[in-house]
Amino acid sequence: MADGDGEEDGRQIRTLADLARVAGVSTGTVSRALAGSSLVNPKTRNHIRDLARRHGVRPNQMASKLRSRRTGVIGVVIPLGHERRQHISDPFFMTLLGALADELTESGYDIMLSRAIPDENEEWLDRITGSGMTDGVIVIGQSDQFDTIERVAESYRPMVVWGHYRTGQRHCVVGTDNALGGRLAAEHLIARGATRLLFLGDTTGIEIAQRLAGVEQAAIAAEIELTHFPLHLSDEEIVANIGAALTAHAGPVDGIIAASDLIAMAALKELHARGRRVPDAVQIVGYDDLPLAAQTMPPLTTIRQDIDFGAKAIVDRLRRRIENEDADSLVMRPELIERETSRSRGVSPRPF
Known part of the structure; x- marks a missing residue:
């Protein structure tokens, strides 16, 4: 226990017992409140924490963790079974990691980050969850590891x-x-006159496979042509792969749907290099709505995932599960963010 120099009613406050006396609660309640336990009602918990901050009283963290059998650490792992050369520096990973880090640190947790390349024994996740080094685990993306x-x-x-x-x-x-x-x-591109769509993305991972399934549904309903070109997300291959896709489909394509904003940005760059104007010759929609999406030239139309809200929901559910409380899955509704890459001049919207 660190010493504090505060006083209350003329008596120094140095220990959990002192805090309990001033707050009018038991020492156990003080201990639980300082540990962030949901067993203490929020008003009492905030009052006790405020008293502790004012008087510089801090419990010995190591002793507290030993008593509670908690580490104060959350493992965050990114499995890359389908795309082994993708990096943590990928803009989507960095955006979500930043939001998670803010939420976790504000909740009093440290973070242990790892990038997992699943092996043939499929024990990559067992090693993390069974290490005893974390109180809980956040997995960013299912990759091709749903069954594991x-x-x-x-x-x-x-x-x-x-x-x-x-x-x-x-x-x-x-x-x-x-x-x-x-x-x-x-549907957005079709409504703006697109008749030949190209989907760029590797569908080995569940999320991108589902995005393609939604594109296919709209293309079938509108009776228009759709081509799928698998595209890897490694920095070393993405530009070359996009070049190959555009070479193979240079003539007829007038609408591109990218599985991520990163792919859409690379497509924008390649189209510019080829002299194909966006959105006049080709319209593009990305996916994620990363901060960079509004900064491209022209600004990128994209499908928004609410990453900040999602990070809060992940941490909230994880805390509840650590406390053995119920926490169900959450499926968020995506939102179309229309910018300049899909506002084709002189094209009347296509009726459905």
Whole structure:
């Protein structure tokens, strides 16, 4: 216990017992309040924390963790089974990681970050959840590891995943309705006159596969042509792959739907290099609405995932699961953010 120099009613406050006396509660209640336990009502918890801050009283963190059998650490892991050369520096990962870090640190947790390349034994997640080094685990993306995550979720409760929800699954997920997002993107371009669509993205991962499924649904309903070009997300391959896709489909394509904003930005750059004007010759819609999306030239139309809200929902659900409380999955509704890459001049909207 660190010493404090505060006084209350003429008596120094140095210990949890002193805080309990002043707050009019038990020492156990003070200990639980300072640990952030949901067993203490928010008003009392905030009052006790305020008293502790004012008087410089801090519990010995190591002793507290030993007593509670908690580490104060949350593991954050990014599985890359389908795209092994993708990096944590990917703009989407960095945006979500930043939002998660803010939420976790404000909740009193430290973060242990890892990038997992799943092996043939499928034990990458078992090693993390069974290490004893974390109080809970956040998985960013399911990649092609849905079955592994499901298996671990049978016996490991404090885990929340950013990803796609399947009816009846065991693991808790926070994510966007990806099929709806893909459909919104396609319907938007079709309404603006697009008749030959190109979808750019590798569909080995569940989320992108669902985005393509939504695009296909809209294309079938409008009876228009759709081509899919698998595209890897590694920095070393993305530009070359986009070049190959545009070379193969240079003539007929007038609408591109990218599986991510990063892909859409690379497509913008390649189209500019080829002298194909956006949106006059080709319209583009990305996916994610990263901060960079509004800064491209022209600004990128995209499907927005509410990453900040999603990060809050992930941390809230994880805290509840750590406390053995119920926490269900959350499927967020995506939103079309219209900018300049899909506002084609002189084209009348196509009726459905």
